[in-house]
Amino acid sequence: MGDLQYIDGFRLGAAAAPLQGQIAAHAARLAAGGRRVRLMEVCGSHTMAIGRFGLRDLLPENVELVSGPGCPVCVTDNGYIDAAIELARREVVVVTFGDMLRVPGSAGSLAAARTAGARVEVAYSPERALEIARREPERQVVFLAIGFETTVAPVISLIAAAEREELGNLSLLVAFKLVPPALEALIADPELQIDGFLCPAHVSAIIGSEAYRPIVERHRLPCVVAGFEPLDILLGLRGLLEMLAEQRPGLRNDYSRVVRPEGNTRARALIERYLQPVDAAWRGIGTIPASGLGLRAEWSAFDAERRFDVSTHGGRVDRRCRCGEVLRGRIRPPECGLFASVCTPEQPVGACMVSSEGSCAAWYRYARH
Ligand code: SF4
Incomplete structure (x- = not known):
């Protein structure tokens, strides 16, 4: 195990030392029983924080930390990118978060389409799509509605605004993803053995920590909801190792300053009103049953896939990419x-x-x- 590095000018070694000691003690108990464990951090923000602060280097030799499918852009399928590029080429204004621009589709990216003359607008907020739709009523505007449970509510509120303002030129290309069904799919993967999940922070703020209870009870796998600070992550890892060492898998919420057991009930009600679970294609993984959200039939007028008769399915991947x-x-x-x-x-x-x-x-x- 190494020492915690200097972080933003502060040496957190002293604050982290007790946690490192407890992590080492739990890992030693597991090692004494001949056990190596594989923990997964599910969230892309956790992945970045773990890399940035060198947290993998702090873990004992018998503890492996692997990354999961928690980056919303990464899991967006090629077929979806292809559909977005096709819309942009059809004189539609495509509005998207910046990360999506350079994601490769079957043949090129939105950035390449933009260079070739297509209108692709980068947004920091879904509101940008609304502004363009208001300002340019003669143009059709499509917002790329991707992401996990965290981003759904602000994006879906575009529909309420478009309806209220009678904007007939705004629609959504929807490919929202849900975290718990993805975890179930990973557990079912015979080539992957996961011993516990470090559950996402922002997603859990919406769906609530209790959303992971079925995973704990059905599969006897420990789950800990953790925040993004290095000490939050170490705390979460300590909780997972403690439960494994004691052979008492359970659910812990170590981010209770933000995450409630029931989540954000207003956001969940909004999601329920507009969307329903659908099978979803995950890049490089395939279709996972009921792992996405699609617009309910009563809101299909805002569905860009229907409005423009494009398909988000299929697409070719570069077989060298893993x-x-x-x-x-x-x-x-x-x-x-x-x-x-x-x-x-x-x-x-x-x-x-x-x-x-x-x-x-x-x-x-x-x-x-
Ligand atoms: S090609 Fe390899 S290194 Fe590049 S994104 Fe795909 S898996 Fe990662």
């Missing part, structure tokens, strides 16, 4: 033959190298050497 295995925690990014040679943040081959929350980008930035 994003699917990275997103499932089967391999670490350096195990991909393209890592840091052919595939870099400047010239990404796969989505995991594009996004600021992607595992490959995190390894490239913080652990390459």
